[in-house]
Amino acid sequence: MVAWAGLGRAEAVDGETAEEQRVEAEIAAIEEQPRLDHDPAGMIVRARRLADRAERIDRPDLRHRTRMIEADMLSRQGDLPAAGRILHDVHAWAVAHRHPHLLTLSHWHLSGLFAQLGDATTAVEHAVRAMEILPTMTPAASTRLRMRCTLALADTYGDTGDYAAARERYAEAERMAVATAEINVRFLILNNLAYTEFQAGENAAASEAADRLLALVGRHDLVLDDSTRDTVGKIWLSAGRHAEAIALLQPSEKEYSNQYEEANSVASCLVTLAEAYRMAGELDQAETALRRCRRLCAERGLAAVEVEAQRVGAELLAAAGRFGEAFTAHKAFHAAAMRLHSAQRDARTRVLQVMYETEEALRAGERARQLAMRDPLTGLYNRRFVDAELPLLLHRAAETGTALSVAVLDLDYFKRINDTCSHEAGDRVLRQIADLLTARAQTLSGSFGARLGGEEFLFVMPGVDGPGAVAEMSGLCQTIRRHDWRPVTGHLPVTTSIGVSSSADGHGSAADLLREADMLLYRSKADGRDRITSADDRATASGPQAIR
Structure with missing residues (x-):
């Protein structure tokens, strides 16, 4: 990999015009900011305006960076086909022009997209490539970008069950966050580490990561968002700490009002709260939390959380001694889970078909068909x-x-x-x-x-x-x-x-x-x-x- 110098712009950075420097500085400021701080709709408009400015000053590299910002916001809105099409185009351009910065960013974004699609293997491949290209960037990659790439690799390792490799990368990312006093990034790293340990069934390690996370929150007066609250609540439930989990999760009973808040996290938090109440024997409160969750799922189209809510609802009926109704609800849950898996695979196929053309589309389509025939949990045929x-x-x-x-x-x-x-x-x-x-x-x-x-x-x-x-x-x-x-x-x-x-x-x-x-x-x-x-x-x- 060589440093990019192929758009007729051999001048050094000092030779950039004032407008180029302004556009690049604005793009960099957006890239460095946590994605959840952005209003997706407003950021899409802003990114498109920046793209127009980059086009007028003949800087396609900057235009492609704005397009990746747009793709990121589209994925947050659920429009994965449009996001995938943009990222595929940007990545192809970066490969053709041997542009390390854009290659790193496109691999990083593609890793997140494929993780969202449930294709953990491809997500790992892109995360690894982003890490490999980082050292070739000129000027050198920012510490935040290096942390983000390292964290993405840790997350994808966890998704594929390679927990030892995930722990190593989380530790590496946390060392960088501590050295640079990046408190918010360290907060995210500890949250993801705690959840990965929970997925691995390592309850002691998960509890230790959760305790460090909460200590960080206390020292720096951070806001414990619903996603993090859900992570810690699940860990405490697995450790039998029902009352503490309820106390932690109760604030998530608030009405959902902020349209840019992560509805999925709020709904998932309510499912965990319902489970905590059930395990504590407080069945009425469990039913109340579950009703709020399912209402939110219906309003926001949160199919995956709705299926999980059906499972908890069946268990709640059984706990109340209503075994006939519980059996019927459990069968409905299994049917809904199968429909969800089928719909997710169909959605993955549509995204891949949009992303790839001709010969690539055939290969991607075949891979999607194979995925559609597999059970996502066990890897067996379905x-x-x-x-x-x-x-x-x-x-x-x-x-x-x-x-x-x-x-x-x-x-x-x-x-x-x-x-x-x-x-x-x-x-x-x-x-x-x-x-x-x-x-x-x-x-x-x-x-x-x-x-x-x-x-x-x-x-x-x-x-x-x-x-x-x-x-x-x-x-x-x-x-x-x-x-x-x-x-x-x-x-x-x-x-x-x-x-x-x-x-x-x-x-x-x-x-x-x-x-x-x-x-x-x-x-x-x-x-x-x-x-x-x-x-x-x-x-x-x-x-x-x-x-x-």
Whole structure:
């Protein structure tokens, strides 16, 4: 990478006109300011005016910097396709003209965009590239830009589960913030570190980061915003500090009035408050907080938080002893979660199609289609893939005269893990189950695992008949029971009930095959759990101490 000098402007900075210096200074001032301090609509107008001024003085590099400001504000407004199109164009220009400053900024912005789209792998790639280019900038990058790039890399490492690398980068960013007395940046770093430790299930480290964050707030009289309040509240709940969490979260019961405030953070804070009240046994207050949250979600179109509110609502009904209503609400939550995941993947596809042209669009579209077939939590195939692939496999088995078997698995007493340990622990169990299914698939040619929803999984075995499938699933049952779950669930065991169905039993469609496997699964549940039931109506307990 060489320093940029390719727009017919070989003059040194001292040779810039007064107007160039004014435009560049105004752009730099906006870039250095925290993005949440800006009114998005007003900043878009201001950025476009600055772009016009940069165009008049023949400075395309400055014009592209203003376009990235506009893209950042568009993403805050939810217009990710427009933001992506701008960032793609700016990045292409920076690559063509070998402009280190613009390359660093475009990689940084693209990392944030892809993180927002849920593509953590691509977000990491852009964050890494931004860090690599930083040293080539002339003049040298500002400390704030270096901190922002380092923080972005830490966040993306955390999103991909590389928590050790995330901690290292958070520490690096915090050292810079301490050295330069950047209190607000240090506040953001500690907030993100605390949340990442919470995601990692490291409750002690999360609490330590939260305590340092609150100490910083106290020393410098900072404002504890709703996003940070939510982070600390979640950490305290996981530590059993219900009353303290309620006291911290209660101010978020205020009415939402500022149109530029982060509505998503306010709503998420109310969900956490409702959970805190439920855990403390204050069910009426929990219901009040949840109603406020869902009203805000409806007003602002906060689909992701609304789904989380549905989950908490189902748990609240169960806590009140209204089990029939809780069961109905829990089913509605799972259906809404699947719809949300589908909508998010469709939105990601639309953004990628807008961002890329021709050949790139085809590659991006294929990647988006692959993402649409995957469960975001476990990485396994999802129900959409099963619905498309299973009929083809069944038809192929009929043509070749071979068998095809399926197994539907449901984890036993999974709600107890969520309630006793935490939903983060539950998610870790689901991811580990996915890893065990993937490992089993690697030993059986053509087989694959899928997550159907919640704690229910599917394992498809082409070329395997009923008895062979029962043998395979017996091994899986034992593997799951014997796995060391103690670091995740403590004393609680993890087992699974399974129903096995085979095409050899005369099933004419994929729906029939799945329906029978599902029916047999529930027979396994009724017969004592931790066992397999096959189509020949023989239930087999896979261990001497099946869960009762």
